[in-house]
Amino acid sequence: xxxxxxxxxxxxNAKQPFAAALAVENGRILAVGSNDDVxxxxxxxxxxxxxxxxxxxxxxxxxxxxxDYYAFSLNKVDCETSxxxxxxxxxxxxxxxxxxxxxxxxxxxxxxxxxxxYGSAAxxxxxxxxxxxxxxxxxxHAAWANHLxxxxxxxxxxxxxxxxxxxxxxxxxxxxxxxxxxxxEMVERLLPSPSDLEAAAAIDQAQxxxxxxxxxxxxxxxxRRCFQALQILDSQDRLRLHVVKGxxxxxxxxxxxxxxxSGFGGDYLRVGAVKLFSDGALGPQTAAMMQPYENSSxxxxxxxxxxxxxxxxxxxxxxxxxxxxxxxxxxxxxxxIHGFALLRAHEKHNHFPHLRHRIEHVQVxxxxxxxxxxxxxxxxxxxxxxxxxxxxxxDHYWGFRSRYAYAFHSLLDAGTRMAxxxxxxxxxxxxxxxxxxAVTRMRSSGYPGGQGWYPExxxxxxxxxxxxxxxxxxxxxxxxxxGQLMPGFFADMIVLAEDPFTLMPExxxxxxxxATMVSGEWVWRH
Numbered sequence: 001x002x003x004x005x006x007x008x009x010x011x012x013n014a015k016q017p018f019a020a021a022l023a024v025e026n027g028r029i030l031a032v033g034s035n036d037d038v039x040x041x042x043x044x045x046x047x048x049x050x051x052x053x054x055x056x057x058x059x060x061x062x063x064x065x066x067x068d069y070y071a072f073s074l075n076k077v078d079c080e081t082s083x084x085x086x087x088x089x090x091x092x093x094x095x096x097x098x099x100x101x102x103x104x105x106x107x108x109x110x111x112x113x114x115x116x117x118y119g120s121a122a123x124x125x126x127x128x129x130x131x132x133x134x135x136x137x138x139x140x141h142a143a144w145a146n147h148l149x150x151x152x153x154x155x156x157x158x159x160x161x162x163x164x165x166x167x168x169x170x171x172x173x174x175x176x177x178x179x180x181x182x183x184x185e186m187v188e189r190l191l192p193s194p195s196d197l198e199a200a201a202a203i204d205q206a207q208x209x210x211x212x213x214x215x216x217x218x219x220x221x222x223x224r225r226c227f228q229a230l231q232i233l234d235s236q237d238r239l240r241l242h243v244v245k246g247x248x249x250x251x252x253x254x255x256x257x258x259x260x261x262s263g264f265g266g267d268y269l270r271v272g273a274v275k276l277f278s279d280g281a282l283g284p285q286t287a288a289m290m291q292p293y294e295n296s297s298x299x300x301x302x303x304x305x306x307x308x309x310x311x312x313x314x315x316x317x318x319x320x321x322x323x324x325x326x327x328x329x330x331x332x333x334x335x336x337i338h339g340f341a342l343l344r345a346h347e348k349h350n351h352f353p354h355l356r357h358r359i360e361h362v363q364v365x366x367x368x369x370x371x372x373x374x375x376x377x378x379x380x381x382x383x384x385x386x387x388x389x390x391x392x393x394x395d396h397y398w399g400f401r402s403r404y405a406y407a408f409h410s411l412l413d414a415g416t417r418m419a420x421x422x423x424x425x426x427x428x429x430x431x432x433x434x435x436x437x438a439v440t441r442m443r444s445s446g447y448p449g450g451q452g453w454y455p456e457x458x459x460x461x462x463x464x465x466x467x468x469x470x471x472x473x474x475x476x477x478x479x480x481x482x483g484q485l486m487p488g489f490f491a492d493m494i495v496l497a498e499d500p501f502t503l504m505p506e507x508x509x510x511x512x513x514x515a516t517m518v519s520g521e522w523v524w525r526h
Contacts, residue, residue, distance in 0.1 A: 007051040027519035059216025059492030061472035064421030068226035071206035073425035077106030106135040121177030141281035199229035211524040216492040217242035261320035273324035279332035287329035309339025374415035384438035420467030436509035491520040
């Protein structure tokens with residue numbers, strides 16, 4: 001038994017919102033209450049810890065992460081720079097220490113933050129020398145390759161665009177080095193592929209970074225290698241994150257044939273929803289929009305329509321698999337909402353379970369769709385940090401439509417269930433950055449000043465905290481064991497030196513736990 005007392009415990013349970021002490025036994029919370037009541041439960045072998053008035057929150061969950069990508073991104077060149085020159089300098093620095101002919105791999109560039117926009121293959125040639133170089137954009141929906149990488153991939157003037165992708169070309173028809181959407185895979189598949197064991201080792205190290213940020217759980221949307229790596233860690237009793245593992249759409253038939261259901265698994269690894277993509281992303285202007293992007297004739301790329309969602313959902317529903325659909329543009333969200341309306345009717349007519357379907361990102365909506373997710377009991381799985389990261393890009397490409405972008409308050413006001421995440425490595429998985437963005441609608445620098453970007457969409461810290469605790473728990477069907485500090489729940493919690501509710505909202509991004517517990521064991525302490 002372990003007892004924590006003399007603490008400011010926020011349980012996230014409306015019937016008993018606060019407590020001073022809690023007891024843990026066999027990885028679960030045994031009791032929550034006053035110091036005297038909980039201390040009275042102590043047995044002779046109990047470990048009793050005085051927290052001296054520190055704050056305790058439930059462990060936080062990132063409801064949308066790419067765990068394999070994130071783990072390996074920790075060793076890639078960090079290309080999230082304010083200038084293209086700095087990105088190229090970092091590439092040159094890595095190339096100087098890479099064996100001749102070895103790949104130079106980077107991640108995180110955002111051409112919208114660079115005055116010149118996208119770079120060229122020739123510029124990347126100059127920085128990378130005799131190395132093939134490949135950089136993924138922050139959005140993961142675009143990439144930048146040098147000429148050697150293009151050559152190895154067989155991409156030249158007369159190479160056709162792949163389905164659902166685009167090879168960007170100059171005025172003479174020559175590839176520029178920029179690849180969009182599915183064209184990214186033309187080079188990506190050539191990269192050295194780590195083994196499942198190497199992926200397991202990378203994720204093992206990555207979870208240590210996540211613990212320090214206060215994360216005790218994640219909802220992952222990477223593919224087979226990640227699933228294999230997680231199973232290796234779980235079998236070796238090394239996995240100490242509660243992972244809900246999404247199933248790629250391309251493996252839906254196999255999952256159904258095996259009879260997999262959302263929620264199947266153990267304490268640390270469970271099957272989640274089937275992940276689909278209905279459009280691209282804001283940065284490369286591939287998110288599907290009802291009206292063209294500002295000063296453009298481009299409407300983005302719609303990859304799925306409402307009929308597709310009904311067809312795929314019918315197949316998944318037979319096995320009890322929920323859907324998680326990536327939708328960013330207002331047209332993509334509109335189509336997916338209508339598709340889910342058809343699917344809900346199908347579930348009801350056939351007496352299928354009312355599954356916990358979710359839309360991932362929900363970045364911009366038509367005004368008439370703001371209430372529809374709540375009406376259809378769809379979960380809005382959103383990443384608050386996208387709002388502050390993308391605000392300038394959204395204003396530039398969407399104009400007045402940004403009023404309905406990252407609409408946290410409007411969605412909550414309509415009764416929408418929400419789960420928050422980061423989309424790491426697209427953004428940092430630090431949940432306190434997400435909370436800060438949701439509460440202030442500002443960057444850590446204070447930009448854009450005033451009351452923040454579209455301040456009417458700000459939410460309270462209590463609501464933001466729910467987005468990282470009770471929201472993800474409900475989305476995963478785990479609301480009886482995760483997201484709260486109550487008897488019977490997993491003993492997942494973080495300790496904070498200060499109570500964030502007593503601090504200025506503008507300082508939330510600076511917070512870091514002093515300790516993190518997973519299933520009753522301290523996995524990190526400052």
